[in-house]
Amino acid sequence: xxxxxxxxxxxxxxxxxxxxxxxxxxxxxxxxxxxxxxxxxxxxxxxxxxxxxxxxxxxxxxxxxxxxxxxxxxxxxxxxxxxxxxxxxxxxxxxxxxxxxxxxxxxxxxxxxxxxxxxxxxxxxxxxxxxxxxxxxxxxxxxxxxxxxxxxxxxxxxxxxxxxxxxxxxxxxxxxxxxxxxxxxxxxxxxxxxxxxxxxxxxxxxxxxxxxxxxxxxxxxxxxxxxxxxxxxxxxxxxxxxxxxxxxxxxxxxxxxxxxxxxxxxxxxxxxxxxxxxxxxxxxxxxxxxxxxxxxxxxxxxxxxxxxxxxxxxxxxxxxxxxxxxxxxxxxxxxxxxxxxxxxxxxxxxxxxxxxxxxxxxxxxxxxxxxxxxxxxxxxxxxxxxxxxxxxxxxxxxxxxxxxxxxxxxxxxxxxxxxxxxxxxxxxxxxxxxxxxxxxxxxxxxxxxxxxxxxxxxxxxxxxxxxxxxxxxxxxxxxxxxxxxxxxxxxxxxxxxxxxxxxxxxxxxxxxxxxxxxxxxxxxxxxxxxxxxxxxxxxx
Ligand code: GLN
Numbered sequence: 001x002x003x004x005x006x007x008x009x010x011x012x013x014x015x016x017x018x019x020x021x022x023x024x025x026x027x028x029x030x031x032x033x034x035x036x037x038x039x040x041x042x043x044x045x046x047x048x049x050x051x052x053x054x055x056x057x058x059x060x061x062x063x064x065x066x067x068x069x070x071x072x073x074x075x076x077x078x079x080x081x082x083x084x085x086x087x088x089x090x091x092x093x094x095x096x097x098x099x100x101x102x103x104x105x106x107x108x109x110x111x112x113x114x115x116x117x118x119x120x121x122x123x124x125x126x127x128x129x130x131x132x133x134x135x136x137x138x139x140x141x142x143x144x145x146x147x148x149x150x151x152x153x154x155x156x157x158x159x160x161x162x163x164x165x166x167x168x169x170x171x172x173x174x175x176x177x178x179x180x181x182x183x184x185x186x187x188x189x190x191x192x193x194x195x196x197x198x199x200x201x202x203x204x205x206x207x208x209x210x211x212x213x214x215x216x217x218x219x220x221x222x223x224x225x226x227x228x229x230x231x232x233x234x235x236x237x238x239x240x241x242x243x244x245x246x247x248x249x250x251x252x253x254x255x256x257x258x259x260x261x262x263x264x265x266x267x268x269x270x271x272x273x274x275x276x277x278x279x280x281x282x283x284x285x286x287x288x289x290x291x292x293x294x295x296x297x298x299x300x301x302x303x304x305x306x307x308x309x310x311x312x313x314x315x316x317x318x319x320x321x322x323x324x325x326x327x328x329x330x331x332x333x334x335x336x337x338x339x340x341x342x343x344x345x346x347x348x349x350x351x352x353x354x355x356x357x358x359x360x361x362x363x364x365x366x367x368x369x370x371x372x373x374x375x376x377x378x379x380x381x382x383x384x385x386x387x388x389x390x391x392x393x394x395x396x397x398x399x400x401x402x403x404x405x406x407x408x409x410x411x412x413x414x415x416x417x418x419x420x421x422x423x424x425x426x427x428x429x430x431x432x433x434x435x436x437x438x439x440x441x442x443x444x445x446x447x448x449x450x451x452x453x454x455x456x457x458x459x460x461x462x463x464x465x466x467x468x469x470x471x472x473x474x475x476x477x478x479x480x481x482x483x484x485x486x487x488x489x490x491x492x493x494x495x496x497x498x499x500x501x502x503x504x505x506x507x508x509x510x511x512x513x514x515x516x517x518x519x520x521x522x523x524x525x526x527x528x529x530x531x532x533x534x535x536x537x538x539x540x
Contacts, residue, residue, distance in 0.1 A: 013198030021074030025081035060307035068438025297350035315514035334366025352530030355387030380529035388505030453521035461508035502529030
């Protein structure tokens with residue numbers, strides 16, 4: 001029996017950064033609350049095999065899945081909205097497609113043929129769709145195409161989609177166009193021309209939108225929506241308005257209020273149950289009950305692009321929301337602490353400090369200074385991955401007295417390599433996909449703060465790093481105040497200080513598993529301690 005999979009393609013027009021990932025998640029959520037499962041595939045038309053080798057300043061965060069995928073940050077939105085783990089197989093890049101085609105060519109699988117974009121690259125894309133369709137247990141496949149209509153690099157994907165659309169029954173595919181409708185202040189009205197041009201461009205690729213979702217800073221009036229419908233040749237009710245929202249989690253219901261389910265079921269000939277919005281609604285109600293604001297300081301390197309740490313930012317918000325607080329994130333460029341050590345005192349204004357993950361040595365001394373400041377001033381602290389490793393470096397130098405202690409990532413000639421490569425990492429030359437990646441089981445020590453936060457001694461968390469705490473310093477570092485509290489085999493995964501309000505370091509990235517419904521325990525610990533500091537300061 002052939003599967004009757006319904007394909008929904010989500011394309012973006014006019015500009016990037018429209019929140020296509022949010023729109024895709026919000027549509028998938030509309031299925032989920034109606035007991036239908038949608039698998040989401042994201043296409044990234046760049047030549048990297050995955051997002052692991054890209055600069056977060058350019059591309060945003062690299063999101064890590066349980067199965068060790070280093071994926072586009074949109075996967076974070078998908079998981080946070082749906083509460084389901086995604087797989088590396090769901091992220092297709094041009095790099096993967098070409099890599100596979102070239103390998104086939106070398107093996108002689110196209111022997112005698114001229115290997116070309118049409119048909120070989122297109123067929124490879126179609127093959128990937130087919131594989132995911134066959135292995136996924138869902139009725140709906142959503143395919144979000146990265147980039148913007150008109151990009152040269154997404155052309156092969158659009159052609160593959162056109163062919164797929166042609167070869168399946170009409171009711172098995174639907175095209176969603178996410179567009180930007182600008183509102184120039186000096187004329188105070190929405191402008192539809194960029195959308196009209198994009199639709200024309202899309203039609204030139206042989207694709208026609210069924211649904212247009214309009215993004216704008218402010219709500220769009222009915223007359224303008226009518227105009228878009230008329231000039232883009234779609235029904236009026238198929239043009240939906242999605243202005244900026246105070247919480248992205250309002251998006252699913254905003255689409256629902258414009259009858260998206262009716263449009264989806266009509267076009268796809270799909271019967272949909274009445275929705276159960278209760279868990280989303282209780283979340284949105286929590287937003288309304290917020291009574292205070294915490295300031296969390298993030299000393300880091302990528303301070304310019306908020307998206308570099310998007311999962312960290314979200315995890316902090318999730319944990320704060322649970323206790324009825326908002327968070328204001330203050331990013332500090334750690335190089336400022338290096339150029340003028342007095343700047344470190346700025347951190348006194350925060351309620352908690354989080355030192356996130358990172359690579360390379362730029363700004364690390366400033367991060368170490370920030371960690372020392374939180375330790376000495378008893379400011380709640382959470383160190384993630386590099387932040388954890390640097391907490392060990394700081395403690396080794398300033399408490400244990402190992403002058404010049406460091407990580408070999410920062411200084412190969414350090415006299416005390418308290419963070420270093422494991423044997424199995426030493427011979428690895430290729431940088432792509434070779435870190436310790438994905439979910440590993442961790443055993444926590446009974447009676448510790450971290451075990452209390454997780455409420456369990458066996459946990460699973462996601463990793464993305466190459467260096468480890470050097471176990472040769474295990475005894476020397478544990479001076480009675482510092483305790484290593486979590487282990488995977490012989491590797492040291494977590495630490496805490498017993499003489500501090502909250503000082504926690506974790507080798508893994510707990511933010512990747514945080515959702516608003518289930519905040520991450522180490523983040524919850526930080527927020528609880530930050531609330532105490534904030535309320536203590538106010539009453540002092
Ligand atoms: N650079 C460090 C390592 O590779 C930490 C990585 C991270 O913070 N994700 O081990």
